Amino acid sequence: MPGRNTLTLIVIIVLFILAVCALIFPVFGREQMRLGLDLQGGIHMVYRADLSQVEPGEEADIIEGVVAVLNNRINPLGVTEPVIQKQGRDRILVELPGLSITDKEKERLSRVALLEFGELAAEDEEAKWENELGRWKPATGVINGQEKELTSAYFKENTYVDQDRLGGIILVFEWNEEGSKLSEQITARLMNQPLGIFEGDASLLGEDGRPIAPIVRAKITHRGQIEGLSYKEADSLSKQLNAGRLPVPLEILYDQTVSPILGADFVDMSIRAGIIGIILVMLFMIAYYRLPGVLASLALIFYGALVLAIFKLIPVTLTLAGLGGLILSVGMAVDANVLIFERMKEEFRTGRTLGAAIEAGFERAWTAIRDSNGTTFIVCGILYWLGSSIVASAPVKGFALTLFIGVAVSMFTAIVVTRTLLRLFVGTALGQRTSRIIVYTGRN
Amino acid sequence: MLGLLGKRFWFFLISGGVILIGIISLATFGLKYGIEFSSGSMMTVDFEQEVSQTELEQTIVDLGYANAIIQRTGAGDFLIRTGELTREEKTALKDALASKYGGLTEAEFYSVSPMVATETAQNAAIAVAVAAIGILLYVTWAFHRMPKPFRYGTCAIIALLHDALIALGIFSILGGILNWEINLMFITGILAVIGYSVNNTVVVFDRIRENLRMGVSPDFEVVVNNSMVETLGRSLNTSLTTLFVILALLLFVGATIMNFAVVLLIGIIAGTFSSVCIAPPLLVVWEKGEWGRFLRPARIFQRSA
Numbered sequence: 001m002p003g004r005n006t007l008t009l010i011v012i013i014v015l016f017i018l019a020v021c022a023l024i025f026p027v028f029g030r031e032q033m034r035l036g037l038d039l040q041g042g043i044h045m046v047y048r049a050d051l052s053q054v055e056p057g058e059e060a061d062i063i064e065g066v067v068a069v070l071n072n073r074i075n076p077l078g079v080t081e082p083v084i085q086k087q088g089r090d091r092i093l094v095e096l097p098g099l100s101i102t103d104k105e106k107e108r109l110s111r112v113a114l115l116e117f118g119e120l121a122a123e124d125e126e127a128k129w130e131n132e133l134g135r136w137k138p139a140t141g142v143i144n145g146q147e148k149e150l151t152s153a154y155f156k157e158n159t160y161v162d163q164d165r166l167g168g169i170i171l172v173f174e175w176n177e178e179g180s181k182l183s184e185q186i187t188a189r190l191m192n193q194p195l196g197i198f199e200g201d202a203s204l205l206g207e208d209g210r211p212i213a214p215i216v217r218a219k220i221t222h223r224g225q226i227e228g229l230s231y232k233e234a235d236s237l238s239k240q241l242n243a244g245r246l247p248v249p250l251e252i253l254y255d256q257t258v259s260p261i262l263g264a265d266f267v268d269m270s271i272r273a274g275i276i277g278i279i280l281v282m283l284f285m286i287a288y289y290r291l292p293g294v295l296a297s298l299a300l301i302f303y304g305a306l307v308l309a310i311f312k313l314i315p316v317t318l319t320l321a322g323l324g325g326l327i328l329s330v331g332m333a334v335d336a337n338v339l340i341f342e343r344m345k346e347e348f349r350t351g352r353t354l355g356a357a358i359e360a361g362f363e364r365a366w367t368a369i370r371d372s373n374g375t376t377f378i379v380c381g382i383l384y385w386l387g388s389s390i391v392a393s394a395p396v397k398g399f400a401l402t403l404f405i406g407v408a409v410s411m412f413t414a415i416v417v418t419r420t421l422l423r424l425f426v427g428t429a430l431g432q433r434t435s436r437i438i439v440y441t442g443r444n
Numbered sequence: 445m446l447g448l449l450g451k452r453f454w455f456f457l458i459s460g461g462v463i464l465i466g467i468i469s470l471a472t473f474g475l476k477y478g479i480e481f482s483s484g485s486m487m488t489v490d491f492e493q494e495v496s497q498t499e500l501e502q503t504i505v506d507l508g509y510a511n512a513i514i515q516r517t518g519a520g521d522f523l524i525r526t527g528e529l530t531r532e533e534k535t536a537l538k539d540a541l542a543s544k545y546g547g548l549t550e551a552e553f554y555s556v557s558p559m560v561a562t563e564t565a566q567n568a569a570i571a572v573a574v575a576a577i578g579i580l581l582y583v584t585w586a587f588h589r590m591p592k593p594f595r596y597g598t599c600a601i602i603a604l605l606h607d608a609l610i611a612l613g614i615f616s617i618l619g620g621i622l623n624w625e626i627n628l629m630f631i632t633g634i635l636a637v638i639g640y641s642v643n644n645t646v647v648v649f650d651r652i653r654e655n656l657r658m659g660v661s662p663d664f665e666v667v668v669n670n671s672m673v674e675t676l677g678r679s680l681n682t683s684l685t686t687l688f689v690i691l692a693l694l695l696f697v698g699a700t701i702m703n704f705a706v707v708l709l710i711g712i713i714a715g716t717f718s719s720v721c722i723a724p725p726l727l728v729v730w731e732k733g734e735w736g737r738f739l740r741p742a743r744i745f746q747r748s749a
Contacts, residue, residue, distance in 0.1 A: 017518050046560070255555040262551040263486070272694035277689035284685060321629060324701055327693050328636070328708065331686030338685070339647070363741040368650045371586045372643040378578045379639035385634060386571035390564045392480050392556070392628055399632050427511065 006418045011387055016302050019309035033312050036319035036394050039267050041260030042097040046391050047110060047250040049090045065247045072243040073109055101259055110250045113240035115152035118159055118196035131203045131211045136196045141182035149185055152241055153181025171226040171234045173233045187220045197226060236309040254391045270323040277327050289341050295421040296337040303333050303413040322398030329406025335415055336414030339365040355426040362419055375408055380404035449669035459606060459722055466613010473620030478627030480625040483561035485529040488552035490521045495545050507540055515625050521551055527612035528555060568631045575635050586646060590653055590679055599726045600645045603718035607641045608634055611707055629704040637711025644719035648675050664731045668724050682718040
């Protein structure tokens with residue numbers, strides 16, 4: 001028996017060293033814990049693609065196209081582990097950890113990037129757009145007997161930003177074959193009249209905040225330019241026109257944006273809370289149970305290292321709620337120890353020796369430990385399912401996962417680690433003194 | 445040995461009182477739901493200069509958001525909760541605040557559409573129902589070797605409902621006074637508490653099972669009382685260690701998970717009380733057929749007098 005105990009002790013020590021190493025050194029190329037958006041800042045959005053205009057059966061292709069375009073737009077932002085994926089039938093999940101962008105930039109991510117050209121509508125005609133310059137309808141031309149609207153879909157993919165002789169920003173584009181035919185017909189018809197430019201339901205606005213609507217001065221066949229945009233707007237627009245427009249409009253269903261600074265505060269605060277919580281628990285255990293309390297505290301340190309190492313290895317994405325679950329599991333981690341120690345005290349009173357009391361205490365406390373943790377596992381399972389089934393998934397899933405791992409590991413440390421450490425004291429002078437202390441202290 | 449069980453009708457009175465207050469509050473204030481369940485936008489704003497809450501509230505009402513809820517976080521930021529904001533509305537709101545109060549930083553923005561909110565509320569309700577059934581099955585299984593497993597299961601469920609009702613009642617009061625909301629983390633906290641409470645009850649019942657088997661006494665009342673007293677140290681110590689860490693969480697992490705930490709705090713106190721002072725005494729009431737005494741107030745305290 002002592003031989004087996006020594007062996008277990010060695011395994012525990014090796015496991016502890018491995019866990020600490022896994023925490024200190026990079027594992028699988030990962031140096032730090034993976035942190036959730038609420039801890040490192042970033043963006044979590046869910047878009048819904050408007051599939052109302054899409055032919056049945058083509059939905060999947062359209063969503064794939066949306067994901068591809070979003071990928072093109074997000075790649076240049078330099079996000080370390082971006083997530084852009086289809087969710088359900090018509091949703092796209094976008095997670096950009098650590099990214100901090102302005103509202104305007106955020107809106108640009110999901111813009112369709114389709115420019116439409118319009119002409120002023122007559123009194124009795126139906127208008128598609130309205131702005132301070134008047135009521136507008138789509139500018140159309142005829143190709144092969146079919147009436148077609150003029151849009152940036154006819155641009156070649158070589159749009160670029162330039163400056164005119166006065167230093168103004170211009171967006172330069174080239175029409176493809178069909179586009180140049182349409183443009184020729186339309187500009188010929190609209191000579192000395194304004195040509196409105198629109199994006200979605202809104203007018204394209206210049207740097208001065210006014211709608212852009214140049215007066216047609218000449219027939220345009222191959223190449224055109226848009227004046228008045230700000231440099232940033234022109235730059236982003238040209239990139240998006242070249243990278244491809246979204247096949248359908250996107251609507252934001254869910255948006256959570258956290259600034260990285262706020263997240264950093266949370267990490268510090270949670271670490272402090274965790275350390276203080278662990279110290280309080282240790283002080284209590286030592287004050288109440290003496291030597292076994294010290295051993296339980298050692299087991300708790302082992303527990304902390306093991307759980308964190310597991311989090312890093314899997315990896316578990318740590319969220320604020322996840323840290324809450326972790327901290328809560330520290331409180332629960334000692335529960336098994338408390339059960340066992342209370343049981344040991346009772347066994348002592350019935351006159352058993354230290355060794356016998358330890359074995360009986362562990363033996364008898366086991367059913368209570370097993371049955372009581374069972375409910376926590378059930379709840380964790382249900383919470384994990386809930387987390388997977390909803391959009392605001394991160395906090396619920398994080399809590400369920402960390403609490404589950406925490407409680408599972410705590411059963412192991414309380415039973416195996418504490419028992420192994422306690423057995424070391426059987427038959428020693430300190431052990432004899434301890435048995436007296438255990439019996440005569442504590443309540444009842 | 446300590447005669448805990450003799451005080452059982454006092455325990456029922458205490459719990460009944462707290463639950464009654466909660467139910468009155470639920471009937472008057474109701475519950476306030478967070479944007480995950482009711483949709484809307486929430487913006488956390490950090491002003492460079494000092495801004496008072498009442499002043500900010502007035503400004504936001506003047507801007508046309510009569511139903512907005514303003515809360516101050518522990519870090520001195522303001523949480524502004526409104527209906528779902530479009531990007532234009534959000535920009536306009538921020539610009540208006542900036543022109544009135546100077547520089548501001550948007551620390552967090554959170555927006556949930558009605559479609560997602562409905563979905564979340566539905567799934568949360570399903571989760572709570574599944575959890576209740578799962579725990580019922582689990583408790584029945586855990587006690588299937590007992591003489592009357594159904595009774596043990598039922599008493600554990602009553603204890604669990606007791607904890608959930610107390611947490612809901614107190615949150616309704618907090619919602620009425622401090623605008624605290626029922627959000628996803630509240631549901632998570634409640635489920636964790638339910639797991640914890642059943643966990644505690646199971647430990648006490650486990651001891652009753654063992655003492656019954658060992659034939660400690662032919663009197664069921666004595667067996668239950670002994671079991672309650674024997675597990676008291678464990679129940680209190682476990683709750684204390686858990687309360688320590690929750691207090692640390694509450695004091696050092698603060699506002700953002702305040703609701704969550706408070707649910708856990710209330711739930712664990714209620715859960716410890718119910719698993720020691722409600723569930724086992726109910727078993728005795730059932731065994732001895734004392735239900736009638738609940739209806740005759742004069743006789744309730746006979747025993748404890």
